[in-house]
Amino acid sequence: MDTTQLLKGVLDLAVLAVLDGRDGYGYEVLRRLRAAGLDDVGDASVYGTLRRLYGAGHLSSYVVPSEEGPHRKYYSLTPSGRDLLERSDKTWRGFADTVAALLDARPLAA
Amino acid sequence: MSVRVPEPSGPSSSGPDRYGREVRRCLADLPPAVSEELLDGLDEHLAEVAADSGRPLEAVLGTPAAYAQELRGAAELPEPGRARHPGLGDALREGVERLRRHDAVRAVLAFLPELRPAWWVARAWLALLAVDFLFGSGSFGFPLPSALGLGAVFGLPVVLGAVVLSVQLGRRTQRRTPLQRRERTLAVAGNSVLALLALVAVVAVQQRSGTQPVYADPGGYATPTYGYGSGDQNTLVRGDGTPITNVYPYSSSGEPLSGVLLYDQDGQPLDNLSPVTSDGMRIARVLPTDAAPQPANAYPQRQRLTVYDEQGNESLAPEDPRTVPTASPSASPSPSPSASPSATPRPERPRTGGASPSRSAR
Numbered sequence: 001m002d003t004t005q006l007l008k009g010v011l012d013l014a015v016l017a018v019l020d021g022r023d024g025y026g027y028e029v030l031r032r033l034r035a036a037g038l039d040d041v042g043d044a045s046v047y048g049t050l051r052r053l054y055g056a057g058h059l060s061s062y063v064v065p066s067e068e069g070p071h072r073k074y075y076s077l078t079p080s081g082r083d084l085l086e087r088s089d090k091t092w093r094g095f096a097d098t099v100a101a102l103l104d105a106r107p108l109a110a
Numbered sequence: 111m112s113v114r115v116p117e118p119s120g121p122s123s124s125g126p127d128r129y130g131r132e133v134r135r136c137l138a139d140l141p142p143a144v145s146e147e148l149l150d151g152l153d154e155h156l157a158e159v160a161a162d163s164g165r166p167l168e169a170v171l172g173t174p175a176a177y178a179q180e181l182r183g184a185a186e187l188p189e190p191g192r193a194r195h196p197g198l199g200d201a202l203r204e205g206v207e208r209l210r211r212h213d214a215v216r217a218v219l220a221f222l223p224e225l226r227p228a229w230w231v232a233r234a235w236l237a238l239l240a241v242d243f244l245f246g247s248g249s250f251g252f253p254l255p256s257a258l259g260l261g262a263v264f265g266l267p268v269v270l271g272a273v274v275l276s277v278q279l280g281r282r283t284q285r286r287t288p289l290q291r292r293e294r295t296l297a298v299a300g301n302s303v304l305a306l307l308a309l310v311a312v313v314a315v316q317q318r319s320g321t322q323p324v325y326a327d328p329g330g331y332a333t334p335t336y337g338y339g340s341g342d343q344n345t346l347v348r349g350d351g352t353p354i355t356n357v358y359p360y361s362s363s364g365e366p367l368s369g370v371l372l373y374d375q376d377g378q379p380l381d382n383l384s385p386v387t388s389d390g391m392r393i394a395r396v397l398p399t400d401a402a403p404q405p406a407n408a409y410p411q412r413q414r415l416t417v418y419d420e421q422g423n424e425s426l427a428p429e430d431p432r433t434v435p436t437a438s439p440s441a442s443p444s445p446s447p448s449a450s451p452s453a454t455p456r457p458e459r460p461r462t463g464g465a466s467p468s469r470s471a472r
Contacts, residue, residue, distance in 0.1 A: 044177045048184025
């Protein structure tokens with residue numbers, strides 16, 4: 001199964017989840033997602049998603065100057081972002097449960 | 111505070127700078143505001159990725175074109191093919207922006223907000239007028255919208271109410287400065303619709319012409335069913351804009367003539383008298399029912415003014431004696447019984463209250 005197609009649907013949720021309670025900059029978000037097991041996630045996808053969520057008001061941002069490297073633009077959840085995360089969380093779990101139940105119901109399932 | 115961009119390690123043909131430039135080139139079709147917002151910080155990000163991986167960026171991220179494409183998809187921006195219109199819009203916006211910077215334009219623009227209250231009042235009135243015309247009897251009450259035939263007494267409160275509503279709306283919109291995007295869209299749409307209605311009203315006011323005749327029966331006067339057709343003729347006006355509501359032909363010896371037919375240079379009958387006086391009073395044409403109907407271009411025309419009583423009921427004022435056939439040329443102001451055998455217009459009763467002849471005839 002092509003996970004990149006699946007990722008497209010849940011990338012917003014995943015990005016919001018890794019930013020919940022822990023602000024992060026673009027590259028950091030990418031690393032967190034990969035560390036969580038989403039190996040296929042694309043750099044530009046995360047970058048674009050962050051920009052889109054920011055444009056929609058779900059994220060706020062601030063720049064932190066860094067001594068050893070470039071400036072970093074940190075993102076954090078806004079109340080609307082937190083709300084979206086909660087709703088997406090429910091939707092995703094419901095959806096995943098439904099699909100799991102569907103798979104479990106197969107007659108030849110172990 | 112300087113931004114130190116680490117040099118890419120290894121013999122890379124495409125460092126972060128170059129890679130970023132390529133990505134930007136692939137997104138050049140986006141409006142500047144969008145691409146600026148999207149690409150702000152990209153170089154720093156690419157530099158970090160390059161520093162972290164130690165490999166050429168193209169090996170890590172794919173081609174700049176593919177990266178740009180993925181960015182576009184994730185940010186849900188239009189594809190390059192569909193983004194040609196924003197390019198045209200940009201040129202237009204730039205032109206408008208240049209115009210805005212002009213001193214004269216700036217002065218006018220700075221003055222525009224002062225006109226806002228006037229627009230609030232005007233839009234209410236114009237919207238009512240347009241609604242009246244479109245959904246009412248297809249006629250105008252001027253200067254008051256007839257408010258769907260309710261007359262002046264009800265029409266006035268309706269107009270006032272609309273004005274109050276419009277002003278309230280305007281003030282509220284102004285007070286809560288940061289409008290939600292949806293609210294602003296709604297407000298802009300509403301104002302646009304009103305402006306459009308206003309345009310319809312103005313055009314329709316200019317186009318209205320031709321009164322519908324009122325037939326007078328010998329025993330009194332017909333019900334005042336009149337209105338203005340939505341004719342597309344312009345009505346007659348003098349050079350100074352004063353409407354011409356009637357024509358009084360006289361012979362060279364000073365005798366008033368009646369039933370004179372007038373035609374223009376093309377043989378077209380001159381029948382487009384203004385149905386409204388310069389005071390805004392509406393005029394109804396009077397046709398005697400017991401005589402051969404007069405052509406619309408026969409002058410002088412017999413007319414009666416529309417008047418309102420205390421209840422706001424419309425009725426017709428006495429006929430102008432000068433328009434009654436064979437009236438004396440001295441045009442005595444008192445309505446004189448006519449010697450005309452055909453028309454027999456009766457002397458007018460003084461107008462009091464709702465006891466108008468036209469009402470009683472209904």
